[in-house]
Amino acid sequence: MKTMQPNRRLLGLLRKESLQILRDPSSIAIAFVLPAVLLLLFGYGVSLDSKGVPVGFVVMQPGAEAASFVGAFQHSTYFAPRVYRTRQAGREALRAREVTGLVVLSADFAQRLKADREAPIQVLVNGVDANSARLLEGYVQGVWAVWLQRELTARQIAIATPVAVQARIWFNPELRSRNYLVPGLLVVNMTLVGALLTAMVFAREWERGTLEALLVTPVTVNEILIGKILPYFVLGMGGMVLSVAMAVFQFGVPLRGSLWVLAVCATLFLLAALGMGLLISIVTRNQFVAGMIAILAAFLPAFLLSGFLFDIGSMPAVVGVITHIVAARYFVTIVQTLFLAGDVWAVILPNAAALALMATFFLGLSRRLLRKRIE
Structure with a gap:
């Protein structure tokens, strides 16, 4: 009987605390x-995923090349492009937070591209949220690289690349x-x-x-x-x-x-x-x-x-x-x-x-x- 007492005491305490919880x-x-x-x-x-990000595009001189470039972003799930005709309109949209980034194509963008010259683009990003700004910058660079490679392939221009990057995502491939x-x-x-x-x-x-x-x-x-x-x-x-x-x-x-x-x-x-x-x-x-x-x-x-x-x-x-x-x-x-x-x-x-x-x-x-x- 004495050996059962500790067990009975413990069961009593467990029952008491369980009833208190219930x-x-x-x-x-x-x-x-x-x-x-x-x-x-x-x-x-x-969600930490950046999808459907509103991005403004300032296209100073519309054309096939500019339309193709903007279309590359339209087919991406990460962006929701908005086109502006002037740099001022795009800057105002960025200040008003209507867009989180601005991509500017200069008036001579198509001409430089056709002449096989450098055709730089300007990217302005709202840096209030530093993480989102870095993500947006990386996404824009990625789409730009894919579009440029597609354009060069269509024009049968080969570029020697010493390093070929093959991305492989482990553990969370869907990101x-x-x-x-x-x-x-x-x-x-x-x-x-x-x-x-x-x-x-x-x-x-x-x-x-x-x-x-x-x-x-x-x-x-x-x-x-x-x-x-x-x-x-x-x-x-x-x-x-x-x-x-x-x-x-x-x-x-x-x-x-x-x-x-x-x-x-x-x-x-x-x-x-x-x-x-x-x-x-x-x-x-x-x-x-x-x-x-x-x-x-x-x-x-x-x-x-x-x-x-x-x-x-x-x-x-x-x-x-x-x-x-x-x-x-x-x-x-x-x-x-x-x-x-x-x-x-x-x-x-x-x-x-x-x-x-x-x-x-x-x-x-x-x-x-x-x-x-x-x-």
Whole structure:
């Protein structure tokens, strides 16, 4: 009978915490509804692909060559050309943001081209958004190169090129930003459950005065921690299953890696997030403060410093160093690798080891601080 008591105590704690979750609609909403909303928003509403970009063309002297050049852009899905007859009209359209770029063909464009002379074009780009400006510049150069090669071939003019470039795109041949964003968003969703919800666990107990009653019972520190962690772990993994199912079946993101590898790595990351949330909850004793710290210490870094939206390599050196203490950084790398490339162990194993180390650190520190409070 005595050997059954620890199990009965643990089951009682698990039942208590599970009922608390079921009675709190916000927990279910954060675990299932909010991730679905974020996936739908980013999957359908947010795109890093530049398609249908309005570009102005100033054609000072209409002709077959100019029409052929503009037509090359009209047949591209990346551009929505608008033709202007004067440079002033094009500049005004660029200032008014009616177009994001301006391509100017001089009056002697056709003559220079026919005379086999240099026929330069002017490209003006709105540089307010630097990323979009660089993308637009690259697209224009690409279309220009293809058009020029076609024109020279039609005129039977051969150009000796010492280097022939053959582009081959790996892992995301369709160049869909959705395939890159959706897997990273799974990490953000799990951070919400792991850190934000568990940050309220002990803080809520302190505010309601129920933790003192729990501490006078025969339960051990380990039983308290397991009783608090396990229900939220199940909740987090349930949200993960929903997110993966939406990514694969709703958005068509390929999952080229193994499900069991994804499950193991998700377990390590969720334990790290749960440990961080518990640590915040133990230290603060206030739900509002715990929630704010969880957003600043877990959610925002997962959103901004994990490589989910912004490339870590392009960040300043100091910020790049800081990202090494963000658990989401390692899981984003794992998830994007599993979805788009497959089981690349040279990438998965080091990042999984970092997650295991962080999970051990946060859970161990949480247990140590909770034991001090119990004493």
